[in-house]
Amino acid sequence: MEDLELKNIWLAYGKQLADAEILNRQSWALNLRCFESIQQQKAATKLDSLSKFKTGAVILGAVWVLFLLFLVWGNQFENPFFSVSVGFIALFSVYAIVVYIQHILLIRNIRYDGNIIDTQKELSRLQSSTINSTRILWLQMPFYSTFFWHSKWILSMGLKFWLIPFPVSLLFTLFAIYLYKNITLKNINKPWIRAFMMSGPEYKNVIESAAFLQEIEEFRKDLV
Amino acid sequence: MHSIQNEAGFVQLINDNKGIIIKICNAYCQNKNDREDLAQEMIYQLWRSGKQYNPEQRFSTWMYRVALNVAISFYRKRKKDIDVIALDENKPELENVADSVTDTEENLTRLQTCIHELKELERAIMILYLESNSYREIAEITGISETNVATRISRIKEKIKEKISDKT
Numbered sequence: 001m002e003d004l005e006l007k008n009i010w011l012a013y014g015k016q017l018a019d020a021e022i023l024n025r026q027s028w029a030l031n032l033r034c035f036e037s038i039q040q041q042k043a044a045t046k047l048d049s050l051s052k053f054k055t056g057a058v059i060l061g062a063v064w065v066l067f068l069l070f071l072v073w074g075n076q077f078e079n080p081f082f083s084v085s086v087g088f089i090a091l092f093s094v095y096a097i098v099v100y101i102q103h104i105l106l107i108r109n110i111r112y113d114g115n116i117i118d119t120q121k122e123l124s125r126l127q128s129s130t131i132n133s134t135r136i137l138w139l140q141m142p143f144y145s146t147f148f149w150h151s152k153w154i155l156s157m158g159l160k161f162w163l164i165p166f167p168v169s170l171l172f173t174l175f176a177i178y179l180y181k182n183i184t185l186k187n188i189n190k191p192w193i194r195a196f197m198m199s200g201p202e203y204k205n206v207i208e209s210a211a212f213l214q215e216i217e218e219f220r221k222d223l224v
Numbered sequence: 225m226h227s228i229q230n231e232a233g234f235v236q237l238i239n240d241n242k243g244i245i246i247k248i249c250n251a252y253c254q255n256k257n258d259r260e261d262l263a264q265e266m267i268y269q270l271w272r273s274g275k276q277y278n279p280e281q282r283f284s285t286w287m288y289r290v291a292l293n294v295a296i297s298f299y300r301k302r303k304k305d306i307d308v309i310a311l312d313e314n315k316p317e318l319e320n321v322a323d324s325v326t327d328t329e330e331n332l333t334r335l336q337t338c339i340h341e342l343k344e345l346e347r348a349i350m351i352l353y354l355e356s357n358s359y360r361e362i363a364e365i366t367g368i369s370e371t372n373v374a375t376r377i378s379r380i381k382e383k384i385k386e387k388i389s390d391k392t
Contacts, residue, residue: 003381005331006335006354006381006384006385007354007356009328009331009332009335010335010354010355012328012332013247013332014243014247016328016329016332017243017246017247018243111273111276112269112273112289112290112293112294112297113273113276113277113286113289113290113293114289114293114367115289115364115365115366115367116289116292116293116296116345116348116365116366116367117345117366117367117368118367119289119293120293120296120297120345123297208300212300215343215345216345219345219368220367220368220372221372222369222371222372222375
């Protein structure tokens with residue numbers, strides 16, 4: 001089969017579509033207002049499992065932050081270790097939620113008129129952006145080992161404090177920074193990284209988007 | 225040339241280029257309902273993106289970009305849910321064309337089957353090639369180099385020819 005033949009088959013296809021008058025009897029033909037309203041309805045009501053997961057995550061995150069702020073407010077800086085630790089946990093949670101919402105909005109409003117490779121790359125990058133919220137959330141880990149500290153408790157422990165709780169918090173800090181640096185799309189297929197990611201449809205989406213990103217990169221490379 | 229920014233102009237432009245939309249929908253969806261959903265989404269996104277359309281750019285280049293980007297995204301979203309349906313059971317939009325199966329029709333079915341088997345990005349390149357776009361235009365629409373376009377098209381054609389000859 002020659003090149004011309006392939007193109008001729010395709011041309012005949014166009015002609016068949018025209019002859020069959022399919023182009024003039026499509027049920028979707030050109031009722032713009034109707035399309036607009038259908039698409040808006042879809043956006044408003046069609047919550048697939050992923051959207052539900054995302055919305056659920058944002059709501060849970062918001063409730064969690066409110067609870068933390070309530071604790072900080074209740075403590076009234078009586079114990080600075082508690083207030084600062086819980087404050088930081090709340091701050092990281094707020095940041096992760098903001099990043100998450102921002103990405104959802106960016107996905108919804110992405111422009112489709114860029115070239116295919118760049119647009120699909122951007123879309124996949126945004127779809128896999130849950131990974132950013134996850135790595136930010138790991139940064140709050142050290143504060144879970146400091147919120148119960150108290151000046152009286154530290155003084156009463158004496159040297160023991162510097163030998164046990166302090167090194168533990170230090171290790172948590174180093175581990176959190178290590179995870180923050182290593183939970184990336186490049187490392188997504190490493191089993192130990194998977195162990196520190198969330199599970200569920202969102203995670204599946206991240207894996208699939210990461211694979212497509214890899215495919216796009218391969219596609220962009222000139223073949224020899 | 226109609227203006228894309230006003231409704232009547234846009235409707236006319238879409239009317240003039242409906243063939244492209246149908247062919248892309250057929251290439252990315254085998255299920256009739258999905259094809260209709262995709263067509264709706266494509267037209268909606270074209271209308272939405274129309275505000276950013278630069279008249280210095282060729283309309284077809286812009287339209288292919290939007291339509292193919294929407295189709296690839298739609299296909300990737302639906303891929304998990306779509307069962308593989310034999311093409312014969314869901315022949316794309318040609319039901320009333322002829323009662324007897326002609327050679328051309330048979331070849332077209334084979335070609336479409338081959339296109340469906342390509343990865344989504346390769347599928348886009350092949351549609352653009354079959355629609356008689358130049359390598360330069362294909363490079364512009366896809367965002368890869370002309371050399372890459374040429375090499376990929378040649379490999380895809382080989383693949384398609386092999387498959388078509390196997391089936392005959």
